[in-house]
Amino acid sequence: GLSTLTKRENENQKRIYSIFNIVLVTLVMIILVSAYQRIELGIGWHGYSRLRLYPKIFLVWLAILFVTVAVLELIRRQKFFAFAALMASFGFGASLYFFNIDDAIIERNVFRAWNGKNLNVPHLASLSDDAIPMLAREFFYNENLPEETRQGLGAALACYRYFEERPHTTTHDWRSYNWSSSQAEQTLDSVRPHLAGYIVRYDKYPVSVKTPDGNLYECILRGSELYEREE
Numbered sequence: 001g002l003s004t005l006t007k008r009e010n011e012n013q014k015r016i017y018s019i020f021n022i023v024l025v026t027l028v029m030i031i032l033v034s035a036y037q038r039i040e041l042g043i044g045w046h047g048y049s050r051l052r053l054y055p056k057i058f059l060v061w062l063a064i065l066f067v068t069v070a071v072l073e074l075i076r077r078q079k080f081f082a083f084a085a086l087m088a089s090f091g092f093g094a095s096l097y098f099f100n101i102d103d104a105i106i107e108r109n110v111f112r113a114w115n116g117k118n119l120n121v122p123h124l125a126s127l128s129d130d131a132i133p134m135l136a137r138e139f140f141y142n143e144n145l146p147e148e149t150r151q152g153l154g155a156a157l158a159c160y161r162y163f164e165e166r167p168h169t170t171t172h173d174w175r176s177y178n179w180s181s182s183q184a185e186q187t188l189d190s191v192r193p194h195l196a197g198y199i200v201r202y203d204k205y206p207v208s209v210k211t212p213d214g215n216l217y218e219c220i221l222r223g224s225e226l227y228e229r230e231e
Contacts, residue, residue, distance in 0.1 A: 003078045018073050025070045032063050047112050048105040049123060057099070061092040102131035110138050113149040121152045125159035126220035129184035132160055136187045140194075151211040158198040158209045159219035161188050 002021065008014040036059045043052050065088040072078055106124060113119035124131065138145070139153040164185065197212035200219075207219040 003081075014076075018076075021073050022070050025066050025073075029063060029066055032059055032066070035059060036063075043108075047117065047120065048108040050101060050105070050127075053101055053104065054096070057095050058092055061088050061095070064088060064091070100130055100134075102127045103134045106131055106134045106138060110142070110145070110149065110153070113152070114145060119149055119152045121155050121217040122220045124153070125156040125217070129160075129180045132157070132184040132187045135160075136191050139191070148213065148215070151213055151215065152217065154195060154198055155209040155211050155215070155217040157188070157191055158195050158200055159207070159217075160184070161192060161195060162200045162202065162207065162209075162219065164188050 002017075006017055008017050036056065039052055039056050039059070043056070046052075065084060068084045068088075069081060072080055072084065105127065109119060109124065124135065135153055135157055139150060139157060142150075145153075199210040201208045201210065209217050209219060211217070
């Protein structure tokens with residue numbers, strides 16, 4: 001906007017404009033660094049969640065865009081700003097596509113629980129079907145987990161199993177098939193015998209799971225299940 005509205009008729013005016021523009025970008029970068037540090041503090045205290053990971057990834061791409069703006073200003077190629085902004089937008093979208101957010105949430109939060117932090121089981125049970133294979137891997141193959149953490153993961157899997165089977169609704173329509181759901185369904189089939197000691201209580205809201213040790217965890221309603229309850 002400044003480049004469009006500002007008249008720069010000689011070399012001195014162009015130089016002064018470039019200096020002010022780079023200073024402005026630098027000040028905004030300081031704000032971005034501060035925002036990124038605050039998100040990191042939230043992650044360190046509460047663990048990963050989508051509402052923390054999405055802004056974190058977005059701030060990285062926004063910082064890359066502002067660095068690109070400063071470089072374009074230095075080499076006098078401001079006309080490429082729109083292209084740079086478009087590429088940063090594509091980069092952000094591609095990052096969310098190739099970086100499995102749910103896997104990262106589970107891996108990070110299980111690691112925190114292994115180090116004595118609280119494991120937010122209802123949050124893990126509220127993620128998408130992409131989370132189920134990672135939950136199963138941590139539940140079966142992470143031999144260093146404390147038993148309470150392992151049973152918390154089992155409770156999350158029991159929640160997914162309940163909402164997948166959904167005894168109070170009709171079966172899935174074939175038109176809703178996708179690879180993630182298929183993998184999740186196969187994983188739930190494989191873990192079903194190992195969840196026999198987990199009791200799902202669905203007679204009252206919210207649905208909850210009782211672990212073999214007697215701990216009780218809530219299952220947060222997801223997607224169509226929430227809609228069906230409102231109906």
